[in-house]
Amino acid sequence: MDEMTPGVLRIGLTLVVAASAAAAPLRVAIIGLNHGHVSGFLNGGALVPAGGAMKRPDVQVVAVVEPDRALFDSSAERLHLTPDLYFASISGMAAKVHPDAALVFTSTYGHTAAVEECAKLGIHVMMEKPLAVSYKDALAMMKAAKAHHVHVLVDYETTWYASNKAAYDLREEIGGVRKVVVRDGHQGPKLIRTAPSFFSWLTDPKLDGAGALYDFGCYGADLMTWLMHGELPESVSAVTRRFQPEYYPRVDDEAEVTVAYKTAIATLQGSWNWPFAVKDMDVYGRTGYVKTIKSGQIEVRKEKDAEGHVTQAAALATPYDDPLHYLAAVIHGEIQEDGSLSSLETNVIVSEILDAARRSAGTGRAISLPLAEGK
Numbered sequence: 001m002d003e004m005t006p007g008v009l010r011i012g013l014t015l016v017v018a019a020s021a022a023a024a025p026l027r028v029a030i031i032g033l034n035h036g037h038v039s040g041f042l043n044g045g046a047l048v049p050a051g052g053a054m055k056r057p058d059v060q061v062v063a064v065v066e067p068d069r070a071l072f073d074s075s076a077e078r079l080h081l082t083p084d085l086y087f088a089s090i091s092g093m094a095a096k097v098h099p100d101a102a103l104v105f106t107s108t109y110g111h112t113a114a115v116e117e118c119a120k121l122g123i124h125v126m127m128e129k130p131l132a133v134s135y136k137d138a139l140a141m142m143k144a145a146k147a148h149h150v151h152v153l154v155d156y157e158t159t160w161y162a163s164n165k166a167a168y169d170l171r172e173e174i175g176g177v178r179k180v181v182v183r184d185g186h187q188g189p190k191l192i193r194t195a196p197s198f199f200s201w202l203t204d205p206k207l208d209g210a211g212a213l214y215d216f217g218c219y220g221a222d223l224m225t226w227l228m229h230g231e232l233p234e235s236v237s238a239v240t241r242r243f244q245p246e247y248y249p250r251v252d253d254e255a256e257v258t259v260a261y262k263t264a265i266a267t268l269q270g271s272w273n274w275p276f277a278v279k280d281m282d283v284y285g286r287t288g289y290v291k292t293i294k295s296g297q298i299e300v301r302k303e304k305d306a307e308g309h310v311t312q313a314a315a316l317a318t319p320y321d322d323p324l325h326y327l328a329a330v331i332h333g334e335i336q337e338d339g340s341l342s343s344l345e346t347n348v349i350v351s352e353i354l355d356a357a358r359r360s361a362g363t364g365r366a367i368s369l370p371l372a373e374g375k
Helices: 038-043 068-078 090-096 111-120 133-150 162-169 195-201 213-229 323-331 344-363
Strands: 008-011 014-017 026-031 060-063 102-106 124-128 154-155 179-185 235-241 256-260 265-271 278-284 286-295 298-304 310-312
Touching: 008 038, 038 068, 068 344, 090 111, 090 286, 102 179, 102 256, 111 124, 111 133, 124 179, 124 323, 133 154, 133 265, 133 344, 154 323, 162 213, 162 278, 162 298, 179 213, 195 286, 213 235, 213 265, 235 344, 256 344
Parallel strands: 026 060, 026 102, 102 124, 124 154, 179 265
Antiparallel strands: 008 014, 179 278, 235 256, 256 265, 278 286, 286 298, 298 310
């Protein structure tokens, strides 16, 4: 450490360590309550392994912005929200409490406006996946983030899976990344009884971007971009289907996406038709494979092995173990987010892949990348 290191004063040969800003609770505002994942984020579960924001000493929820007061009131008891947290607008909230960061739980379409307004106010943002409903919107958010020097991060449940990190770490031992298959989804929002306020926009092509293609195809696009160190694919092709039109008349419920690189290929399977929740990844190299098993185990087989061997993945180290630890570390300058699963850089590429997949499904042909900016 030197004289410029935050939190440290150098006096002669003696180091006097001042209280770090990171020691104070991260003050966050919730923007939007119509995304079902807000419940797990606030109160804990698979989305936030170390506990929800309402239960942790390292986080303080200082505001909830929700234009629909009836939605706030109906959610308050379930989410443990008090009336004093309520604000109808981002500007009104920022004028009174100005948080360190905003956690966005609007429709995907609403992300762009939330990021642009927060950026102007100097508020960092983390949102639920995916980043955007289009590549154009993703670029607009990147422009706002750069112009106002704020961090914009995207949260995926699978980012905090030890199994995915273990697969990433073993990729060279299996001869590099050559073929990847990623499976994500569940029985569908209707059959898992998604709340009406969530279901209404999740099945609206304008507000969600698509159906299962965007809802679950984004996981594989994110993981593959990470595995490929941010390399842009050469082409994307996709087939989408609607197997449950009685529930989803306007969006797809099944998506199969092929993402082709110079030296690798990925198949992304996003579906609302699995028999149960699925989030798995298989990574094949020249000399072996790594398969993830839920969040904590992997199966590894190398060319001389008669069969695969299942082992427990090493636990993730803080601050890479949950979204709130990670967000705080990025904001406080303790780590750099570039190239990570949550980074804006990675997720702009994810948006480009998803946009290309939607175009491919609509036209029946492969789409070459890069896409023209702004279209």
